[in-house]
Amino acid sequence: MRPFTYQRATDPAAAALALAGAASSENPLTEASVQALAGGTTLIDLMKLDVMRPSVLIDINPLTSAWSAVQFDGDRLRLGTMARMSDVAANSEVQRNYPLIAESLKLAASPQLRNMATLGGNVLQRTRCSYFRDVSYGNCNKRNPGSGCAAMDGFNRTHAVLGTSEQCIATYPGDFAQALIALDAMVEITGRSGTRQIAFAELHRPPGDTPQIETVLAPGDLISGFTVSGRWPRSLYLKARDRQSYEFALSSAAIALDVQDGSVRDARVAIGGVATVPWRARGAEALLRGQRFNEDLAQRAAEAAFADARGRKHNSFKIELGKRLLARALHQAATMEV
Amino acid sequence: MSDPTDTPIASGFDRRSFIAGAAGSAMLPLTARAEAPTTSPPSAQDPSRPVDVTLRVNGETKLLRLDPRTTVLDALREHIGLTGSKKGCDHGQCGACTVLIDGRRVVSCLTLALAAQDQDITTIEGLARGAALHPMQQAFIDQDAFQCGYCTPGQIMSAVACVREGHATNDDDIREYMSGNLCRCAAYPNIVAAVKQAAPEILKG
Numbered sequence: 191m192r193p194f195t196y197q198r199a200t201d202p203a204a205a206a207l208a209l210a211g212a213a214s215s216e217n218p219l220t221e222a223s224v225q226a227l228a229g230g231t232t233l234i235d236l237m238k239l240d241v242m243r244p245s246v247l248i249d250i251n252p253l254t255s256a257w258s259a260v261q262f263d264g265d266r267l268r269l270g271t272m273a274r275m276s277d278v279a280a281n282s283e284v285q286r287n288y289p290l291i292a293e294s295l296k297l298a299a300s301p302q303l304r305n306m307a308t309l310g311g312n313v314l315q316r317t318r319c320s321y322f323r324d325v326s327y328g329n330c331n332k333r334n335p336g337s338g339c340a341a342m343d344g345f346n347r348t349h350a351v352l353g354t355s356e357q358c359i360a361t362y363p364g365d366f367a368q369a370l371i372a373l374d375a376m377v378e379i380t381g382r383s384g385t386r387q388i389a390f391a392e393l394h395r396p397p398g399d400t401p402q403i404e405t406v407l408a409p410g411d412l413i414s415g416f417t418v419s420g421r422w423p424r425s426l427y428l429k430a431r432d433r434q435s436y437e438f439a440l441s442s443a444a445i446a447l448d449v450q451d452g453s454v455r456d457a458r459v460a461i462g463g464v465a466t467v468p469w470r471a472r473g474a475e476a477l478l479r480g481q482r483f484n485e486d487l488a489q490r491a492a493e494a495a496f497a498d499a500r501g502r503k504h505n506s507f508k509i510e511l512g513k514r515l516l517a518r519a520l521h522q523a524a525t526m527e528v
Numbered sequence: 529m530s531d532p533t534d535t536p537i538a539s540g541f542d543r544r545s546f547i548a549g550a551a552g553s554a555m556l557p558l559t560a561r562a563e564a565p566t567t568s569p570p571s572a573q574d575p576s577r578p579v580d581v582t583l584r585v586n587g588e589t590k591l592l593r594l595d596p597r598t599t600v601l602d603a604l605r606e607h608i609g610l611t612g613s614k615k616g617c618d619h620g621q622c623g624a625c626t627v628l629i630d631g632r633r634v635v636s637c638l639t640l641a642l643a644a645q646d647q648d649i650t651t652i653e654g655l656a657r658g659a660a661l662h663p664m665q666q667a668f669i670d671q672d673a674f675q676c677g678y679c680t681p682g683q684i685m686s687a688v689a690c691v692r693e694g695h696a697t698n699d700d701d702i703r704e705y706m707s708g709n710l711c712r713c714a715a716y717p718n719i720v721a722a723v724k725q726a727a728p729e730i731l732k733g
Binding site: 191193194195196227230231234235238239245247249251276299300301302303305306434435436 | 574575576579595596597599618619620623626632633634635638639640642643686689690693695703704705706707708709
């Protein structure tokens with residue numbers, strides 16, 4: 191790990207000031223010399239691997255008391271960015287009204303990592319692409335823009351089949367983000383010029399020609415919270431992986447349904463483990479909305495979700511796996527006791 | 529740097545005391561320097577210079593001078609001489625380094641010592657009450673819940689937290705909530721049995 195200096199930020203303004211100016215258009219946020227330290231489960235890991243090389247760490251953990259509240263007022267949920275994954279997963283209001291959110295957090299990482307990792311840090315976690323994480327590979331457009339992509343013709347079993355570009359096929363690895371994008375969450379961003387809200391769906395940028403730029407966050411921006419409108423008791427998260435626990439998704443499905451008398455009034459569908467960014471399956475939602483739920487409808491929705499999927503040598507199995515998982519998740523959501 | 533709770537060994541020599549002693553003498557000049565107050569504000573830090581760090585480990589306050597890059601795991605093992613917490617992967621994937629910070633289980637290999645100040649760190653060395661093993665330590669022995677033993681300190685710390693969190697009520701939950709601790713010897717069935725054995729005693733207080 192490269193040497194760094196360490197500072198504690200005791201208020202958001204100080205943190206924003208310290209983080210600002212450390213990045214430019216040639217130097218994307220993920221490569222900035224000043225980085226915020228929250229749970230550290232991604233940052234310290236990637237610093238040990240020499241993938242991230244900050245020279246200054248701003249410890250934002252002193253903001254925990256101000257920024258970790260979980261508030262539910264009957265029709266709206268607000269999650270503070272510094273809340274730990276384990277605490278939100280165990281919150282009874284979240285479990286009762288948003289099982290999708292609770293399950294997406296509980297099925298991620300390990301108990302130790304969930305005790306450490308914050309919600310804000312979780313949505314900003316970096317890809318698990320083994321070529322990105324191993325600096326002995328020179329050709330990674332995310333690490334070294336313009337250098338090529340070793341995964342294209344390499345061992346790409348865990349890579350994305352949706353949202354890919356000619357520059358990058360790295361999978362977005364998170365689970366919680368799939369819940370947020372499915373539920374039309376808003377993300378609250380605190381920067382140098384105050385606080386603003388954007389749709390969570392706008393936060394991550396698909397790789398395109400600039401896979402090194404992963405979000406729309408500007409220098410000095412910190413995620414301060416997330417809000418979800420409405421109540422989604424009929425919702426769930428299903429995750430297929432190489433082992434039963436403590437593993438990233440090969441494919442996952444985030445589902446929230448409003449079903450009245452067997453008809454789907456509203457449907458929210460996101461799929462994880464298969465795309466380069468958090469992925470909303472709007473084509474599947476359009477098929478479901480207004481229809482009577484049955485297995486055939488679930489199957490057609492699953493086909494629609496993966497209509498644009500493009501597999502490579504080792505990851506084509508994800509397309510069939512993803513369809514079957516999504517159809518199963520829809521069935522479970524439609525028939526669950528609420 | 530001998531541990532009064534260690535049972536004396538006939539030869540008068542054992543590996544743990546030898547290693548702990550060596551680590552202790554290497555630390556002496558650093559401990560002396562730790563008395564000096566910090567003169568420079570954090571913003572003027574030179575990243576190549578060590579910084580003062582105060583850690584509270586198993587109820588004892590430790591004054592250290594550390595490279596800012598030092599993790600809690602390395603501070604424990606290399607600077608304080610508590611080698612119970614193990615370094616397996618050093619990337620938060622195996623759980624061998626699990627300790628409790630303010631009662632919550634975390635991986636100490638991804639926790640910076642600088643960021644863990646003013647918090648209570650509990651390691652495997654802090655579980656026993658004098659010569660009496662903690663119920664979870666005793667359960668691991670009773671149930672033969674290890675083979676090589678390398679992952680065991682992390683398993684035990686994780687298991688203690690698992691019980692206190694209320695996640696040790698059935699076998700499935702124990703497996704799910706102990707999944708952050710890998711065992712290459714695959715002692716998993718016996719680990720589940722050990723957690724079940726110790727759980728009622730721990731919850732009784």
